[in-house]
Amino acid sequence: MGSEEERIAIEKEKVLMVGAGGIGCELLKTLALTGFKHIHLIDMDTIEVSNLNRQFLFRKSHVGQSKAKVAREAVLKFRPGVDIVAHHGNVKNAEFDIDFFKQFSVVLNGLDNLEARRHVNRLCLAAGVPLVESGTTGYLGQVTVHINGKTECYECQPKPAPKSYPVCTITSTPSKLIHCIVWAKELALAKLFGDKSQANELDVRPSVLADAKADTNEVGNDADFFELRRGESTSQFAGRVFDRIFGYNIETALQNEDTWKARRRPDPLYLDKILPPEEFTAEENGNGEIENPTVSAMVTLGLKNPQKIWDVQENARVFLETIQLFFKRRSKDIGKLVFDKDDQLAVEFVTAAANLRAHSFGIPMQSLFEAKGMAGNIIHAIATTNACIAGLIVLEALKLLTKRTEQCRMTYCVEHPTRKMLLVPVEPAEPNPHCYVCSETPLVLEVNTVTATMRDVIEKVLKRKLGVDSPVIMQGSSLLYETGDDLEEDMAAHYASLLNKSLASYPTPITTGVVLTVEDYHQDFRCSLHVKHRETFDEEKEPDGMLITGDIASVVNTDDTLQPKIVADEDLSNKVENGHGDDDDDDDDMVMFTPETLAGAKRKLEEEESLPVEKRLKIEQLPAMS
């Protein structure tokens, strides 16, 4: 039992918890059992079956209900005297504003995404409330403490960003299964079932070869190749797509000899070499069958074990069956499907398509279970890690509430003992004086002001890179853009009309030398952008056609949409692939974020003797995913 001072603080102070998932369930239980009496809890989600193995406050009968509300009820059963207020909503909602945050003595995060974490960080800074931030990934975890003005804020240091791959690795020269999975998920699935208006490089071929084929009309260069044709059965369609993407496209790529000089040549796959014809030439057209969102090709094909690696025939069958099922039972999703790791049919399609491509390129195939993990960037959560992290959060909260801030520590939970410790405490660093969030450091925006529009700047830089939700943009004293429900109609129309204008064609041209002020009142966020015109950008390395520089250590790409650069959470997929988190130094992979960017981190170790540098980097690189 702690000191009297602690007991009083525990009973009196009001704490806010954000997230009632893996960490959140453990945290709410630990707070209640420690004696905390006033707890607010925010979570926007409802309970899913897949949460039940570790989010122990939830039962099967709760599936579909609010996590925050059910967590509250579950804890009240064993600690009825605790005053718990459950909010079922997004922490970014306007109701959770700075005044709302001000009522708490400390905020405790149990979130799973960068966007929400950055938002809470900004509100805590604005409200002057200390934040205890946390994350776990399998056996790894971390708890960090952020006190406005005293320690670094959550955004003072760079965060691991998704790893990106050159487009050509994905479209033409995969060398690992993850490349094939990204291809299956972002190109094949998207081309067949996703939004057709989005650019998609699934079917790109060298123009010379494409022209030659088009002349003979052998395959055609038709834009609607991936559409179900009139009178065509879904099985004929699936077969046609199979031969195109695994056969014809590979054969076409093979004709580009230079590509294969130093690489293994892929083998084209054609259905008639893999399956007997009766399996893929059925004439029936099953459109119009009953829609069923939970349909599964594994069920209809009798494949039971998700951990078994399918052979080529099985992958071909699953590929064909998933396409048919999408058309017959999921037709409402066609044209708008986006990959979701909980969508069984989509995962089956991605597994089969990735495996077939892998087979063609001589890459070992994987089971659906493994492929799902890679496609969904899943590292299986470990309940014990969440419990340890929740305990550490409460310990840090106690130090904050009893004003023992000098004792606060960032604690890293590591997989292998470091100097006999699995929990490595590190003294919090001071605020980064160049952090654009907690200091007023200006940023430089390099952009082609003649071609880029204000919409580009808002979407690609302000929202995606700087994590701003509702930007207000000023140039000197004139307002260039604002959003909000209370905006007059004519003003909203005026701003909308300006959005598609290039920066240089604004009434007062926005070009080199102009300083834009960006604010988000809800986040109490403010920064200035110094505009610098630049003619050209490297399409591969700077796909946004703009670059934000300056003292922007913490500016990272939070967006995981994959156009035009293909991005995947390699940190995580590596772990699934190799069983550990080390990068295997495949120089094919282009990393947007390197250990060097972390080396400047100023954390000091608790003991005099420092960790070896590699170890320190690893600790600091721990991704905080959930």
Ligand SMILES: Nc1ncnc2c1ncn2[C@@H]1O[C@H](COP(=O)(O)OP(=O)(O)OP(=O)(O)O)[C@@H](O)[C@H]1O
């Ligand atoms: N913006 C947000 N507002 C409120 N709650 C959020 C927000 N973003 C994430 N959360 C909540 O944070 C929790 C994180 O928990 P956790 O990492 O265990 O994820 P999960 O969705 O429960 O599980 P998994 O992703 O592993 O299936 C989730 O319950 C999620 O709803």
Ligand SMILES: [Zn+2]
């Ligand atoms: Zn900061």
